Amino acid sequence: MDQGLHVHLPQEIIYKVLLRIPAEFLNTLKCVCKLWFDLISSHKFVDAHVTRHAGDLAQILVCRDSKLGPLKREYEIVSIQDIKNTRFQLQHHQLEVLLNDEIYLQSSCDGLLLFESRNKEYQLYVCNPITRKCSVLPLLKKTVLNLEWTLVHDGSTCKYKVVGLSTDTPRCFVFTLHGNHTKKTTTTTTTPTCWRELSMPYQDSLFLSPLTLLKNELHWLAKFPGKEQDILYLFSMDIAKKNFRDIQVPISSRRPWNKIIEVKGSLCLTDYCECSNQLDIWTLEAEASIWIKNYSINLKLSGPVTLCSYPSSTYSCETRVLIWRKNQIFVFDLENSSLERIDIPTEEGMRVRHNIVHISSLVKWE
Template sequence: MKKDLPSEIIADILLRLPLESVATCKCVCKPWLDVIETDDFVTSHLSKSAPALAVSMPTEYSNWFNVFKLEDEPEHEHEHVPITKFDFPQASTIQGSVDGLLLLKNPFIDHLYICNPVTREFVELRGLRTLPRGDCYGFGVGKISGQHKVVYLNPKSGCHVYTLETGYPWRRVEAALSFDNYYNFCFSSAGVYFNGNLHWLVSNGRTSLYICCFDVETECFSTFSTPVESFMGKLHTLGDCLSFCDIEPHGDGNVIWLLKECESGEKCWREVHAISRKESYYGIDLYDSFQLIQVYRNGDMLILWDEKLFIYYSNEERTTREIGLFGKMDDDCYYINCITLTPSFLSLKRNLGMENVMSF
């Protein structure tokens, strides 16, 4: 095949294969490996890669991860076979995901790691002195430079950024945001990355609730309002939109809002889904604690409830039921931790030029 076809045709063929098959092709011969490891192939594959779900179920002695495909239409009759699975060598929780990379944090010693589940590479980000309370983290990529940045935010120590491509130590960002006026408490340690910006739900410590927005490219802060004053609300990304899930009781239902661009060009919130609070699961109000993972075309939803169960919500029937698509907690499992992921062959060492990269 190498003798008869130019490398660009070989790359085009390989790009049409499932991710698992491409990973196998890397081991066939060196010419194929060279094609798959080029920057052009990595970029092209990432642009065509289908969404997936990274699921972690840590126990006392292991930290297993599984990466599953996210289908456009729900399937409920059997468990999905993971695209890849691995046991990460450090205790960790997922703090962010971009371009197929995961930002992980060791909850016991506050160490941060970047890993790629497909290439099986990881690196520890050293040199950051964190504080015990109020920490926020984020992981995003600049829309112009394409640089991948990890952001650490704390109301006392300020904002610090680590740029993966440069390998420089953490640097403090003198942000335009006044922390005293806008940021005293963060309601979620993991920032939501959307459209080149990281978002956190924060409070000024009094009565106001804001969304703190950090432009990854310019490293400037801004704030804008939530659709309702709900201190139990959650931020997520749904497709190409930023969403706000209002899980505090307001009337008979909980509401999901999407951030849209109005005719004037300004951002505005639009209510798109209302979930009846009359429904419950095992006698517990489902909507007091849930992570919205996916909304299907018919309005049905895939939900992680209370970091314990995967739930399918039927919009037409207004019912919920447990599903085993992505596995269940064992008796020794602490919780379920998950995030949407776009699988890629982006190499920490080869493509990003990072040092001290390890394999697992």
């Protein structure tokens, strides 16, 4: 080939082009040359790639399991952006073979997945399905029932943490993922550090919503029994300082339709009335610690619904929320009230168990 036809692009241009490419293809592109390998492998690139694609390449991990007989579980990844054409299976079985265990998906954060063992009590795993790297976490050496697990990124230390909150006892367990692994293979690692146990100042509360991370705090909704009616509180935990705080919620409990979600970087509370199909969304004004009802919408959907945040609005200033109803998922835009439906096909004898918002990335925790 004529050497004059070769074009040498500046490294800055190559970097910007690679940032546009979905994570699923970047592992292959590492093999092009050493420059590309170094660029794609750098922490700077990985972080920038997550920030760029958090909103526009969001996916929903749909968990289905069998209604009767031996438990069969499968996960399907549905792209929110390309609903009709992008639909593929998460290689859940391959991960089970890799870990030599049957696993259950608990949480997703920046492309990392947190799994819990179905066979080994308190055994947890962190995996990136794109890079196929997995960590086996040390066993939690405590007998604690009904733990709510989540995987979060601590912005103050740039570390990923696994957090477990007990719904029965006022205890919290935190594990920080480090890079100094004691045992390492090409695919799995085992970390030597231990769990940190914390006391929570709340007892006799009942969790009503999953854990939501915003501005380096974990938030969840819980209720306490009152004389005439249950009292709702928003609880928050600073994942860096390990401080706790609470704010009373100005509505009565309508379990299970009260949820904590994130919209445009603000913490919001959903209040859905099944009888009227009315959805109210209250926004917390953090400085004044007051709730303001910003949205009141008639969803025109029959039956119970569950809401969750569109992936990390702090990245993309999204005004969309996800609504889950039976085997359907709806993407609802709060600004223009548009509603887009995603039908989840289900085989006979299978049911949709839960959904988790997820993005693909090359994030690593070493």
